[in-house]
Every structure is written in structure tokens, then in C-alpha cells.
Amino acid sequence: MEYILTKEGSTPFFIPVTDPTHSFPPASxxxxxxxxxxxxxDATILVLSLIRPEQYLDAMGGTGVRGLRAAHECGLSVTVNDHHPHAVDLIRKNAESLGIDVEITWQEVNSLGSARHFDAIDLDPFGTPAPYIDSLIRSAKRYLFVTATDTAPLCGAHLRAGMRRYFSRPYNTEYHTEVALRTLLGFVCRETIKYDRGIHPLLCYARSHYVRLHLEIRPGAGAADRSLGHIGYIHHCSRCPTRKEQAGIIAETSSCLGCGGKMRAIGPLWLGAISEKPFLARMQEALPTLALHTQNEIHSLLSRCREELDLSYHYEYHTIAKALGRSPPGIEAVLAFLEKEGYRASRTHYSGTSLKTDAPAEVLIRAIGNL
Ligand SMILES: C[S@@+](CC[C@H](N)C(=O)[O-])C[C@H]1O[C@@H](n2cnc3c(N)ncnc32)[C@H](O)[C@@H]1O
Ligand SMILES: [Zn+2]
Structure with missing residues (x-):
């Protein structure tokens, strides 16, 4: 295998040489x-520096970068696993050249998850994490982090695959990235609560081609019941901008209060908070103390997540402006209008042109159409 040396944070490590002409070079x-x-x-290193788990498992290590960074930059006790022998060789080489002592395991992740317990587990698979959540939630004592890159099934673009993997009915709306995040959260919640444990999101977000969860796992049937209380549906009117949240595991049928049209139920998914706001504040405070190359982007992401309202849908207000045949006003003017009318309104982390509000559809239409 041919390698080149690279660096993330303060950690140098070897990566394999890839073919830049390949349709997806990382896979070559x-x-x-x-x-x-x-x-x-980087964001996970920041989370780890604050929660400081006793043992962190990088369950699908690849080069081992996550686990090695956690050991080198946060001083954590770490296990790095992969089922591929080339990956295990590279993880070993990287650990040796860094001179750090990490446990390296060569196992299928579900076998490892079924056999041992770890304080915090990070799952970073190719595509969907769905086949691994059950074993890893049994294995995780306090924290579970999950990446999903199968955004097309999660957000409704590949409907059947999404329903098979997540047992939820997404719908491809203009806030599909949020539906993807909440569908995955809903799935992980259901996999967790069957063991009388609950989930508490610390930092969850959607970005470019992936969805990322950092969850605290809380013990007890009470915690599980509180999590179950956050499962429900978004009812979506496709004729006007009316959306409605409904808690519960059975979708109710409803008509749109704005236009009388039929509402479509999206879910079941997670309706609760996607992050813990005081934790985000602590992350922002700690950010300058770490050597992270993406510090500025993380700062912006955290700011947006902190201001984002705890509603489970958002609006791409340019879409509404287009439907009204208007050129879109500035987002700050729209938010100020909604607040002046007595409603809550915020930007979101999903895109620069998305907003959240509890204002009814006709007020939102007035805000965008009259400015
Ligand atoms: C997306 S890559 C991991 C990337 C790495 N975490 C990073 O941040 O660069 C997924 C890795 O999981 C490993 N893998 C896939 N399925 C696995 C399984 N069932 N058990 C253990 N490892 C697996 C693959 O060999 C691959 O190295
Ligand atoms: Zn309607």
C-alpha cells in the first residue's frame, strides 16, 4: 500500500494514495x-474534549483517524476497530508513528458490540448505520455518535430504501435535510427505548452529504418514556406553507387550517430538540482552545444551532417567494416582520435561506409577499 502523510487538528497520520480521476476518490x-x-x-473532538468518556470506541476506524485524534488531542483511552485487514494494518502503523497506546481490534462491528461495553461509541459507516445501531446501543454505556451518508433514503428521495431501513415514511419536501436528521434520530430513539433507556441529543446536525448525531444515553424506563414522547409526525400541506407537529406513534388524519387541503403525514420521526443549547454554548467557549482547522465553520454552525427554534420543520423562504412571483426579501427583514407580528422566528443551520417560525401560513406569506 502507498501512503501519504497528512494532518488534522494536531495529529499527523498516514492515508492511502487515491486516484483523483475516480468518480469518488476516497473509495479508490x-x-x-x-x-x-x-x-x-473536528466537531466530535470538541464534543469529546468536554464530555471526556472513560473509553471511546471508534467502531469503524478506516485509517483510525477519529480514535487516534481522540487519544492524541484529548488524552482519552481509546479502542479503534475495523473488519478490514488493510485498515487494521494502517491503524497500527498510524498508532506506532504517533507513539500512542490505543487498543486495536479486528472484528465485525456487531460481534464487537455484542461482546463488550464502551463508555462512548462512534459509528461512521459507509452509507446507512441502520444495521449496527441495535448492537452498539447495547454496547454503549453513556454516549453514541452516528454518521449517516445515505441521505437520499433518509430524506425521501429513495422512498422504499428509506422505509425499509428506518421504518418511517419520509416525504421529499423543501426541508428534506431536516426530515433526514429527524428520521435517523427517530430510528435511533426507537432502537434505544426498547431497552428502557432514553436518548438526549447533545449536538445533531445535517451538513453537505451527511447527517451526524452526538447522543447521551440515559438509563431507565422514565428516560425511555420521555424519549418516546418526542416521537411523532409532521403534517405537511402541499398546497400552502402550513405544517403541523403531532406527537404519538399513530398518525392522525387532518385537513389544512390554512387552505382546507389534505395534510400528508411525514414520520414517525423525532420531534424533540436536536441539541442541548447550554452544551452548544460550552462548545463555543472551548473552541478557541483547540487546534482545529475548521474552527470558523464550527463556530458558525454552533451559532446557527444555538439560535434555531425547537420546531421540527423549516421553510426555504425563497421557494415561497418564487411561488408568490416575488423576488425574495432579505431574511433578516422577514424574521423581524414575523417577530413584530408576535411570532417566534429564527434562522436555521440547514441553509442560509431557511427559517423557522410558529407563524401561520398566511402571516408567513404576508411577511414574504409584502416586504
Ligand atoms: C466510512 S469508513 C470509516 C472512516 C473513518 N471513520 C474516518 O473518519 O475516516 C467505514 C469503515 O468501516 C469498515 N467497516 C465496514 N463494515 C464494517 C463492519 N461490519 N464491521 C467493522 N468494520 C466495518 C470499513 O472497512 C471502513 O474502513
Ligand atoms: Zn394548506
């Missing part, structure tokens, strides 16, 4: 490594 190396996931890894 003998071991998978995607440099575009640096922010994903």
Missing part, C-alpha cells in the same frame, strides 16, 4: 478516507 484507496469529513471529525 485501499483504506477509506474522506478529507471532506474533517469538520465532522
Amino acid at each position: 484507496g485501499e483504506v477509506f478516507f474522506n478529507p471532506r469529513m474533517e469538520l465532522n471529525r
